Every structure is written in structure tokens, then in C-alpha cells.
Amino acid sequence: MDTRRANRLVATAFVAVAMGMVGLSFAAIPLYRMFCAATGYAGTPNTTAAQAPGGNGTTIRVRFNADTNPGLPWSFVPVQLEVTVPLGEDNLAAYRAHNKARSPVTGVATYNVTPEKAAKYFHKTACFCFNQQTLEGGQTMDFPLSYWVDPAIATDPNTRDVKVVTLSYTFFPSMTDAEKSGALAKAGPHVGGAKTN
Numbered sequence: 119m120d121t122r123r124a125n126r127l128v129a130t131a132f133v134a135v136a137m138g139m140v141g142l143s144f145a146a147i148p149l150y151r152m153f154c155a156a157t158g159y160a161g162t163p164n165t166t167a168a169q170a171p172g173g174n175g176t177t178i179r180v181r182f183n184a185d186t187n188p189g190l191p192w193s194f195v196p197v198q199l200e201v202t203v204p205l206g207e208d209n210l211a212a213y214r215a216h217n218k219a220r221s222p223v224t225g226v227a228t229y230n231v232t233p234e235k236a237a238k239y240f241h242k243t244a245c246f247c248f249n250q251q252t253l254e255g256g257q258t259m260d261f262p263l264s265y266w267v268d269p270a271i272a273t274d275p276n277t278r279d280v281k282v283v284t285l286s287y288t289f290f291p292s293m294t295d296a297e298k299s300g301a302l303a304k305a306g307p308h309v310g311g312a313k314t315n
Contacts, residue, residue, distance in 0.1 A: 217253035
């Protein structure tokens with residue numbers, strides 16, 4: 119093989135590897151989210167479209183937590199702090215946000231579930247996460263979500279000790295801010311949408 123042909127082969131292989139690496143870098147976040155949603159890794163709730171199977175008489179406590187990035191002039195709180203729900207049954211909850219600024223402000227929410235090992239059993243069927251939410255100056259809005267907890271959480275040897283699951287949402291000023299914080303790496307894909315008051 120002559121030197122020119124060898125050089126072209128090496129250059130082509132290098133370009134192919136570089137293009138493959140660029141492609142993988144763009145695919146990394148969506149692939150990571152899919153992995154987390156499928157496995158419950160990093161506290162990512164299951165967001166499949168599966169319907170709740172119905173209760174079996176067993177209950178679990180669900181706590182709700184709300185955080186706001188310091189760059190967002192909102193107050194953000196859960197409407198209910200804790201509820202006891204039947205495993206396998208659909209449930210509703212809500213969070214309330216208030217824009218303390220005088221002008222419109224847009225925020226984006228991410229979420230996770232703790233303990234992380236319970237996340238794959240927590241099914242969110244509709245929520246307000248990852249959608250831009252704009253509040254006018256001084257406006258207050260409720261953000262509902264629907265969810266159910268899989269009865270299998272009580273029989274899995276790794277999770278049958280779990281008596282309390284916490285669902286946490288954090289609002290950021292923008293998707294870029296959420297990405298910078300690392301919150302998106304721990305969040306699952308968006309399902310459903312918010313209804314406003």
C-alpha cells in the first residue's frame with residue numbers, strides 16, 4: 119500500500135471517529151434520560167403511559183418538596199406536604215407558584231424522587247415539568263400532576279423497607295440554568311402538561 123493511500127485511510131478513519139464522537143455527545147443527554155426513566159436511576163420517576171393497576175389495600179406516604187433557583191423571583195410550594203395513598207391507584211397533587219416580580223417571568227421545572235431506589239415504582243402520568251411556565255407580575259398559579267405508586271414497591275426486596283417517597287420539583291429561570299445545575303441529568307422525560315388556574 120502506498121503512503122498516500124495509507125494517509126487517506128488514516129484521515130478517513132479519524133474523521134469517522136470524530137463525527138461519531140460528536141454524534142454521541144448530542145445523543146448523550148436523551149440516552150441518559152431514557153436509561154434513568156427505564157431503571158429509576160438517579161431518582162428518576164417512571165414516566166411510562168402505563169395505567170394504574172388498582173389498589174391492593176396497601177398504602178405508602180408521599181411527601182412533596184419544592185425548591186426555587188435563586189435566580190427566579192418566585193415562591194414555589196407544594197399545596198399538600200404529605201399524603202398517604204393506596205398503592206396502585208391514581209392520585210392528584212399540586213404545587214403553587216407566585217411571581218414576586220412586577221413583570222412577567224418564565225420558569226422551567228425539573229424533578230426527582232427519593233429514595234432513588236424507589237423511583238422506578240413512582241409513575242408520573244401528567245405533570246408540568248420541562249414546559250416553560252410564564253407568570254405575569256404578581257400572578258399565582260397552581261400546577262397539578264397525576265401519579266401512582268406501583269404495588270411492586272412493597273414486594274421488591276430492595277424497596278419493601280420504603281415507607282415514604284418524596285417527590286421534589288425545582289423551578290429554574292430557564293432550561294439552560296437547569297442544565298448548568300445538573301438537574302436535567304437526574305430528571306426523566308416530560309409527560310403531560312400543566313393546567314392553570
